[in-house]
Amino acid sequence: MALIPQLLESIFQPLSLNDSSTSKFVNPRVDWKENEDAHVFKVDLPGLNKEEIKVEIEEGKVLQISGEIKGVDLNKEDQKKENETWRRVERPRGKFCRRFWLPENAKIDEVKASMENGVLTLTIPKQEIKKPEVKTIEIN
Template sequence: MFQLMRQSPWQGAMSLRDAMNQLLTDSFVQFPFATGGERNLVPAVDLSETPDAYVVEASVPGLKAEDLTITFEGNVLSICGEIKRESEKQEQNYHHTERYCGKFQRSLTFPNMVKSDEIKASLQEGVLRLEVPKAEEVKPRQITINVGT
C-alpha cells in the first residue's frame, strides 16, 4: 500500500531559484580571491543592440590602446589584454594585495552575421567601446502588403 506524503508546491521552484542564482553567479565578473587563490580578470562587458549594429562596452581601467588586442573570427569577438604592475619596491612588505596583473581574455559570440571589416573601436576613460555593424540580411526590414485591386 502507498503512503501519501505532503509536498510543498514550491519545492521545484526553490531548486529553479537555486539554478538561476548559480547561472547569474557564473555569468558575472569573477574578482580575485582575497585569500590568495588563483586570480582571474574578466572585464565587465555590456552588450547592446541598435537597428544597425551591436555595441560592446568593456571596462578596462588603466589600460592603453597598445595594451589591448581585439580579434574577430567567425562570429566570435575576443578582447585580450595585459595589465602590467609597476615594479614592486623591494623595501615594502605587502600585507594584503588585491590588484591584479597579468593577461586576460574575454570572448563574445554574436547570434547573427556581422560586417567584421567595419568594426570600430575606441577607448576613453577606461571604457573600450566597439561598434559591430550588422550584416544586411540580419537588419530588420518592413514588408509592405499590396492590396489587390
C-alpha cells in the first residue's frame, strides 16, 4: 500500500516556476449564430469585467475582441508565499484577440454589447442588402 502515495506524488508533482503549460496567450471560446434579425456572438471570458475587454470594428468589416485574463502567474514574487505549494494551474491566463470578418449585411452602427456571468454577448443587427439595379439594353 505504500506504493500508492508515492505514485500519486509522482503524478501530481508541483508545477515549476517555468512550466510551459501555463500559456501566455488565451483563445477564448466564441459562439456565433445568425437569426433573421441579427448576428449574435457569445464569448466566454470568466473572471473579467467589461472594463477589461475591448470591442472594435475595423474598417466596417472586422470585429475584434481583445483583452487580458489575469490569473496565477507563478513567475511573480507576490504570488509565491511561504508554506504554499501550487499543485496545478489550469485556468487560462494571458492576452487574447479574436477577429471575425463580418458579413456585408451587418449594421455596425447599431452593435449592442452586454456582459453577464463572464459571458460577453454582442448583437449585430442585420440590414437588407439592396440588389443592384439591372438595366436591360436592347440590341438593334
